[in-house]
Amino acid sequence: MHSHETPARTHDRQRPAPVARAAERDADSPGPRSPGSLQGTLGNTAVTRMITVSRMMSEDEFKQSTKRFGAKRNASEIGRVDEALRAFYALPDGGQVARLYALKDIVAACEAYVAHKSGEGDRVDGVERLNNQAREAQSALDAEAVFHGLLAEIDRMVAGGEDPDMDRRLPAGEAQKASQRMSGPVFTTVMDGFIDRLRALRGDAGLPDETRAVIGELMAVVDLVTVKQYPRGGMPGMKLTTAAGEDPAFTFNVDTQARGGSSFMLGHVAHELTHVAAHQAFGSSPVMELVRSGATVAEVAALAEERKQVLAGLRQDLGEGDGFSEFQQRMLEEKLGYGGQSGKLKKYADSFAAAGKITPEQQAQLVAWDAAAGSASGTLIEYDTVINQMLVYLHLWETDQDHPFYVRLRAAARGAFDRRSQAREATAQAGDTP
Ligand SMILES: [Zn+2]
Numbered sequence: 539m540h541s542h543e544t545p546a547r548t549h550d551r552q553r554p555a556p557v558a559r560a561a562e563r564d565a566d567s568p569g570p571r572s573p574g575s576l577q578g579t580l581g582n583t584a585v586t587r588m589i590t591v592s593r594m595m596s597e598d599e600f601k602q603s604t605k606r607f608g609a610k611r612n613a614s615e616i617g618r619v620d621e622a623l624r625a626f627y628a629l630p631d632g633g634q635v636a637r638l639y640a641l642k643d644i645v646a647a648c649e650a651y652v653a654h655k656s657g658e659g660d661r662v663d664g665v666e667r668l669n670n671q672a673r674e675a676q677s678a679l680d681a682e683a684v685f686h687g688l689l690a691e692i693d694r695m696v697a698g699g700e701d702p703d704m705d706r707r708l709p710a711g712e713a714q715k716a717s718q719r720m721s722g723p724v725f726t727t728v729m730d731g732f733i734d735r736l737r738a739l740r741g742d743a744g745l746p747d748e749t750r751a752v753i754g755e756l757m758a759v760v761d762l763v764t765v766k767q768y769p770r771g772g773m774p775g776m777k778l779t780t781a782a783g784e785d786p787a788f789t790f791n792v793d794t795q796a797r798g799g800s801s802f803m804l805g806h807v808a809h810e811l812t813h814v815a816a817h818q819a820f821g822s823s824p825v826m827e828l829v830r831s832g833a834t835v836a837e838v839a840a841l842a843e844e845r846k847q848v849l850a851g852l853r854q855d856l857g858e859g860d861g862f863s864e865f866q867q868r869m870l871e872e873k874l875g876y877g878g879q880s881g882k883l884k885k886y887a888d889s890f891a892a893a894g895k896i897t898p899e900q901q902a903q904l905v906a907w908d909a910a911a912g913s914a915s916g917t918l919i920e921y922d923t924v925i926n927q928m929l930v931y932l933h934l935w936e937t938d939q940d941h942p943f944y945v946r947l948r949a950a951a952r953g954a955f956d957r958r959s960q961a962r963e964a965t966a967q968a969g970d971t972p
Contacts, residue, residue, distance in 0.1 A: 594671040597623045603664035615654045616661055619668065622647040626672075634679050635687035639707055641679075644672040681719035682728060685794070688713040692799030696935070701865040703797060710797040717794035718768055729766040729792055732803045733811075739804075739933065746939065748951045749929045755955065756811040756926075759818060763811070765789040776810040778817065778824045788814050798869055801934035809927040816922050819958040821965050823900045825886045827907070827918050830961045835910045838918070842911030845921045848950045849878050855943040866935055870928060870943075877924040879916035884908035886919060922954045 595603065600623055604616060611617050626640040648669035655662055688709045695702045695709075702709055717725065737757050740750050764787045765779070774793035780786050790810055796802045813826050821831035829838055853874050859867030887904035890896045896904075908915045929951050931937075932944050939945075 594675050595668060597627060600664065600668055603667065604661035606660050615651045616665075619644070619647040619651055619665060623668070633687075634683040635691060638676060638679055638684055638688075638712060641672045641676045642707065645669055645676075648672070677719065679716075681716045682724055684716040685713050685720070685728065688716065689796055689799045689803070692796065693801070696798055696801065696863070696865060699863040699865075701863070702799070703865060703868075710795050710802075714795040717792075720768075722767065725768060725792075726766050729790070729807075732800075732807050733760060735800070736804050736807050736930070739930075742933070744939075745933060746929070746948055748948045748955065749933055751955055752808070752812075752926050752929060752951060755815050755958070756808060759811060759814045762786055762814055762818075763788045763790050766792055768792065768794065774806075776813040776826070778826065786818070798865070798931070801931050802869075804934060805927040805930040808930045809923045812923045812926045816958055819962040819965070821961070823890075823904065824895045825883070825890050825900075825904060825919070827883060827886075827904060828920075828922055829907060829918055830957075830964075833907075835906055838907045839910040839912075842914035842917050845917035846878055846914035848946070848953075849874050849917070849921075851946055852943060852950070855941075855946055861938060861941045861943070862935075866931070869931065873924040873928055877917055877920045878914055879920075880913040881908065882916040882920075883911065883918045884915065922958065925951050925954055 597620060601611070601620065604619075611620060622640070622644040626637070626644060629636050629640055648665050651665050652662055652669075692702045692709050692713075695705070717728070720728065736753060739745055740753050763776075767789065769775075769791035772791060774791045777789045777791065778786060779789050793806055794803075796806075798805070816822065816828050817826045820827070820829060822829065829841065833841070853871075856862075856867065856870055856874070862870065884905050887896070887901045887908065891898065891901035907918060911918050925947065928947055932947065937944055939948075
């Protein structure tokens with residue numbers, strides 16, 4: 539429940555207008571975000587890297603620049619900076635993640651030194667110079683290689699039952715920073731890669747039929763997503779960018795703070811494509827409510843209640859998290875919470891109406907549906923989405939398919955899939971009738 543709110547507040551100052559912000563959707567993860575100011579500035583990364591690294595002083599140069607007569611280095615704080623610098627130069631070639639971490643260690647050691655000296659002393663200038671060089675060298679690393687390397691690292695942690703959120707080197711935050719440094723075309727290519735990987739899961743022999751059907755449905759709408767980008771001053775999520783009557787097109791503002799590594803990214807892609815698939819199936823408004831166009835208030839009340847019960851059942855099956863690591867349990871709990879928040883549909887309806895993206899009539903209908911759903915309003919925006927997202931998680935985590943949570947999730951996914959299919963057929967038939 540907190541996951542949707544935190545980034546919005548973090549970004550309040552950076553956004554052009556509250557209306558535009560409110561008309562966006564979906565933050566899949568908590569945590570601070572910074573604007574994409576670095577994006578697109580590194581056209582020639584390889585050349586920049588060579589220059590920057592050669593510009594970073596060697597250990598001997600650093601010792602010269604921070605030499606003090608009669609002072610022992612090893613015994614003092616400066617020795618830690620020496621050590622961090624030595625560790626960096628001892629790294630073999632390549633290994634962008636190792637270099638990133640080593641450079642971060644240099645920065646941390648420099649800052650600790652300056653803080654220790656309260657910013658004064660003979661050596662501070664030299665230390666500050668090294669600090670700046672290490673920061674420059676960080677931003678000159680190959681962003682794509684860093685991103686993929688960090689995800690591989692997080693994947694190893696998740697597979698080993700470790701909690702990547704607890705890693706003080708902040709791999710997910712670093713992955714997000716690396717993604718900000720990618721040029722637009724590279725970012726799109728990397729995200730297309732995740733879509734391809736999701737598509738390719740259908741070839742897994744062990745993939746449940748429900749998941750295979752869902753992925754097939756999602757792949758059918760991929761081409762409607764015309765932009766995949768780092769969120770620019772807004773929240774991650776899927777946004778309809780066309781007006782009524784035009785061919786639909788969507789922009790995917792990708793959440794690259796990949797807390798769970800590859801499973802997070804593929805789950806995120808599945809979640810956001812589900813918004814598109816459901817929007818098309820249900821004939822929804824730009825709010826992308828998960829309700830068939832023209833449904834009655836009574837139908838919506840029953841639908842929300844049914845979904846609420848499923849989420850409650852899933853929560854029960856999750857229990858104390860047997861069969862999952864702590865991290866996995868937390869990811870699932872977040873999704874279950876995200877799928878059911880009260881007042882959510884009304885909030886969206888009001889902000890979309892204020893932005894002129896829906897008519898007053900549409901707003902009135904959505905507000906009435908929100909009231910009918912009561913505390914389960916969130917299921918009218920996020921239900922099919924989190925169900926499909928968790929399907930992808932469990933497959934990639936290789937969760938036991940007999941786990942009660944998995945069994946119930948598959949049944950829920952089948953139910954939601956059937957509902958979308960029926961709505962799609964009804965819409966198509968209505969379109970065929972002259
Ligand atoms: Zn969503």
